[in-house]
Amino acid sequence: xxxxxxxxxxxxxxxxxxxxxxxxxxxxxxxxxxxxxxxxxxxxxxxxxxxxxxxxxxxxxxxxxxxxxxxxxxxxxxxxxxxxxxxxxxxxxxxxxxxxxxxxxxxxxxxxx
Amino acid sequence: xxxxxxxxxxxxxxxxxxxxxxxxxxxxxxxxxxxxxxxxxxxxxxxxxxxxxxxxxxxxxxxxxxxxxxxxxxxxxxxxxxxxxxxxxxxxxxxxxxxxxxxxxxxxxxxxxxxxxxxxxxxxxxxxxxxxxxxxxxxxxxxxxxxxxxxxxxxxxxxxxxxxxxxxxxxxxxxxxxxxxxxxxxxxxxxxxxxxxxxxxxxxxxxxxxxxxxxxxxxxxxxxxxxxxxxxxxxxxxxxxxxxxxxxxxxxxxxxxxxx
Numbered sequence: 322x323x324x325x326x327x328x329x330x331x332x333x334x335x336x337x338x339x340x341x342x343x344x345x346x347x348x349x350x351x352x353x354x355x356x357x358x359x360x361x362x363x364x365x366x367x368x369x370x371x372x373x374x375x376x377x378x379x380x381x382x383x384x385x386x387x388x389x390x391x392x393x394x395x396x397x398x399x400x401x402x403x404x405x406x407x408x409x410x411x412x413x414x415x416x417x418x419x420x421x422x423x424x425x426x427x428x429x430x431x432x433x434x
Numbered sequence: 435x436x437x438x439x440x441x442x443x444x445x446x447x448x449x450x451x452x453x454x455x456x457x458x459x460x461x462x463x464x465x466x467x468x469x470x471x472x473x474x475x476x477x478x479x480x481x482x483x484x485x486x487x488x489x490x491x492x493x494x495x496x497x498x499x500x501x502x503x504x505x506x507x508x509x510x511x512x513x514x515x516x517x518x519x520x521x522x523x524x525x526x527x528x529x530x531x532x533x534x535x536x537x538x539x540x541x542x543x544x545x546x547x548x549x550x551x552x553x554x555x556x557x558x559x560x561x562x563x564x565x566x567x568x569x570x571x572x573x574x575x576x577x578x579x580x581x582x583x584x585x586x587x588x589x590x591x592x593x594x595x596x597x598x599x600x601x602x603x604x605x606x607x608x609x610x611x612x613x614x615x616x617x618x619x620x621x622x623x624x625x626x627x628x629x630x631x632x633x634x635x636x637x638x639x640x641x642x643x644x645x646x647x648x649x650x651x652x653x654x655x656x657x658x659x660x661x662x663x664x665x666x667x668x669x670x671x672x673x674x675x676x677x678x679x680x681x682x683x684x685x686x687x688x689x690x691x692x693x694x
Contacts, residue, residue: 373543385472385694391622391656394581394611395542398470398503405506408543423693425619425659 348375348408354429356388356399356421357381364429371411374431379404385423392417393431461495462648462672462685464607464628466583467550467572469509469538475501475663475691477511481672483520483680490680493520499534501689509536515556520680529563532556536572548574552585555592564591568603579612588636599635609654623655630672646679648672663692 349372355362356378368374378388380399389396393409412433421427463479480496495517503509513532518524534554542548553569570587587603590596609626616622629649634640652670669686 387470387473387693391614391616394614396468396470398473400472406541408541410543420619422658422664 348373349410351375351377352431353377353379354388355379355381356386356427359421359424359427361419361421361427361429365432366429367432367434368410368412370414370433373408374410374412376407376409376431377404378407386427387422388419389422390417390419390431392419395419396422461603462628462630462683463687464583464605465536465550465552465572465585466607467536467538467540467548467574468542469503469505469507469536469550471503471506473501473503473509473691474694475689477501477687477689479685479687481683481685483683485520485674485680485682488522490520492518492522492524493680494518494526507538509538510534511536513554527560529560530556530558530566542574543576546575548576552587558593558595562595564595564597565593566591570603576611579610581609581611583607599637601635602633602639604631604633605629606649607652620658621655623653625651626654627651628670628672643676644678645676647675648679648683649675660690662694663690665690 350368352366352368352374354366354376359382378397378399380386380401380403383401385401386399387396388399388405388407393412395407395409397405397407399405414433417431417433419429419431462481477499478497479499481494483490483493485491495515497513497515499511499513501509501511511534513534514528515530515532516526517529518526532554535552537551539549539551550572551569552572554567556566556568558565566589568587568589570585572583572585574581574583576582583606585603585605589601589603591598606629607626609624611624614622614624627650630647632646634645639645650670650672652668654668655666657665657667666689667687669684672683672685674681674683
């Protein structure tokens, strides 16, 4: 039987260590995408395999958008005039689609080589 | 408070309409450390326990929830909870109103571990029931195409009807994201599983056979562009791991995110 005091200590330790022991965040590559007139600019971006990718999405439109990808499993609302940052990868080589969930015809691709 | 006046009946019907069946134990939900600023969503979580033993059969709970991303790191939800205890001749009650809050500390994939924190205050509506607070870390680690999340919570009774020591609650979820299936542009489905445990009060864990431990396969999916929003859903069954709980507990969660 697990000692509950040990378990409680482990619980607190897990929470604290997740912040204290993690290495400083660093992305190996950076990509910037702008949402304007319900289009991604650029709509086709590239990155390299084995790299952590920092994606900055800037909404220069007047309505909210949601940057989302079912391929690399990220979603984030980008309010009008604001920007958000996402981290993905490392990803295998291939083409990953992303889209604006609020405006589904707005789509683009991340190609990883 | 039984489901008597018109407001309660309306909420009851709302939750029932979405869920289809009355269900139990509204805590069968795994929190992930993700906040979307300005996102507004309505949610329903439900389950019911089925067992051949009448004393363990028929537990139900379901919720109606209203969620909003206040900032980039804080999301708040108002939860209305309805419950039925197991056994013969039980009624379903509007049992609790809860303020749930999720805090996101790191961006997904930014660090070695995705971290957040959950805290809620529940105001009991049934005479003699205590108020409660539940809080604890929400942690996720993605690797090998799997997304793994753990909730490690402490639940404490509050108020004049409070009793006992703080309780330990835990939940685990794995999604096999590398097996996600896409059906056109509108549907995705991802397999996975969840496990929930309630070993008991700190310092006084119950014997395994008396603990509330349940787990089982789940599916996670999305339906994009369903009206003015997107429906995110998950559901499956939880198999009772001890004699203290129902043999099987179907559960589900529906979150409709409204685009505006």
